Amino acid sequence: MLNNFKIPKKTSFRLRSLDIFPNTILSPMDGVTDAPFRRLCRVLSGDRMGLLVSEFVPTDGDAVFCLEGHKQLKFFPEERPFGVQIFGRFPDKMAAAARKIAESLHPDYIEVNAGCPAPKVAGKGSGSGLLRDLPRLQEILHDVRAALDGCGVDMPLTLKCRIGWDSESINIMETLAIAEGEGVEMLTVHGRTRLQGYNGLADWDWIGKAAAAAKIPVIGNGDVNSVARAFDCIENYGVAGVAIGRGAMHNPWIFGQIADAWEGKPAHVITAAEALDVFKLYYGFKIEDGSTDKGAEGRLKQLAARLCKGFCLDERREARDERGEGQGPGAEDVAMQVRQALLSSSCAAELLDRAQSLKEGIAKDLVFDPDRLVNLNGAKETELKFGDQFKGR
Numbered sequence: 001m002l003n004n005f006k007i008p009k010k011t012s013f014r015l016r017s018l019d020i021f022p023n024t025i026l027s028p029m030d031g032v033t034d035a036p037f038r039r040l041c042r043v044l045s046g047d048r049m050g051l052l053v054s055e056f057v058p059t060d061g062d063a064v065f066c067l068e069g070h071k072q073l074k075f076f077p078e079e080r081p082f083g084v085q086i087f088g089r090f091p092d093k094m095a096a097a098a099r100k101i102a103e104s105l106h107p108d109y110i111e112v113n114a115g116c117p118a119p120k121v122a123g124k125g126s127g128s129g130l131l132r133d134l135p136r137l138q139e140i141l142h143d144v145r146a147a148l149d150g151c152g153v154d155m156p157l158t159l160k161c162r163i164g165w166d167s168e169s170i171n172i173m174e175t176l177a178i179a180e181g182e183g184v185e186m187l188t189v190h191g192r193t194r195l196q197g198y199n200g201l202a203d204w205d206w207i208g209k210a211a212a213a214a215k216i217p218v219i220g221n222g223d224v225n226s227v228a229r230a231f232d233c234i235e236n237y238g239v240a241g242v243a244i245g246r247g248a249m250h251n252p253w254i255f256g257q258i259a260d261a262w263e264g265k266p267a268h269v270i271t272a273a274e275a276l277d278v279f280k281l282y283y284g285f286k287i288e289d290g291s292t293d294k295g296a297e298g299r300l301k302q303l304a305a306r307l308c309k310g311f312c313l314d315e316r317r318e319a320r321d322e323r324g325e326g327q328g329p330g331a332e333d334v335a336m337q338v339r340q341a342l343l344s345s346s347c348a349a350e351l352l353d354r355a356q357s358l359k360e361g362i363a364k365d366l367v368f369d370p371d372r373l374v375n376l377n378g379a380k381e382t383e384l385k386f387g388d389q390f391k392g393r
């Protein structure tokens, strides 16, 4: 199949001395983007991803920040350029953690999180809670920058934020000005407010406004779920690149597909069989990384719940159906059965066995086409109910 995309001119950006090519980032997701998931995306992309980032690392809890006990800090040399993301509300603790991480682990950059909407984070004034207290955010950025300079590491500081707390208090332009003033060298903007949680669609007009005003690279984030959407965002909203979160859970091939399109390669149609093989690969990565079998099973199911939404009928099967030759259930039913079979497995081994039999059985007429998805919201992270923002204060 030939690619039919309008290829954007911008394919890379600079983060201090780093040339980031391609301009795609796997957006950090706590409980998802650990080293094995990042490895899965990297392998499926043919190692053609721009940046990888850790899940966010808490800094408020420890009296003295220690690296031990923060499993999110684990990364491998082949993941470079790699950033460590930290969150917290105390400037001194954030600065101390940044210093310790920079001196001991030497990531390629340190990122401050001002986007997490979870009540236990934002309600306590960190994550997106910082968007209601910009002086505190400024102090954190200032102190973290000073800590990095103080220990003599040559390391960029970046920020990831939302466009504001709620629709009445959108302050992304102020956040950008503060970030630039404090030496932040890349800003990732998730185009939702904190109150939105993951509801509705990201507001790319605000992302575009920030990108137009910025002197530093602005990375756009929110609802990028296909090659076409990624290219549209880069071309039409002036961003230096895109960060893809849930889109990578629905379609861990997305980074490779973007890179293929750039390289002018024809789009590769992923069969359901190929998609189902991913579970074995991912399981292997989890176990190699020291996960328990139960832990790996949970992650396989997490991926299955998303990925199976992309299954649809193979064109050949549709043609057979049109000619009245097709028998059996329609695509929606089959995709649902595949999903159910995987999710109801009692252990990882059973899930992998079932994936194998499905490949040769009911899933053989399915292809994987995640571009049909409009909304990436899943059951779990959809809404922050009204009032949630007051919890945990």
Ligand SMILES: Cc1cc2nc3c(=O)[nH]c(=O)nc-3n(C[C@H](O)[C@H](O)[C@H](O)COP(=O)(O)O)c2cc1C
Residues within 6 Å of the ligand: 027, 028, 029, 030, 031, 032, 054, 055, 056, 085, 113, 115, 116, 160, 190, 221, 222, 223, 224, 243, 244, 245, 246, 247, 376, 381
């Ligand atoms: C389960 C989950 C965990 C997340 N954890 C983090 C995190 O640790 N740090 C962060 O900056 N953003 C986190 N996010 C937000 C994503 O990075 C991203 O900004 C958001 O999902 C919107 O992008 P998307 O539409 O591409 O998913 C998380 C999102 C989800 C769904």
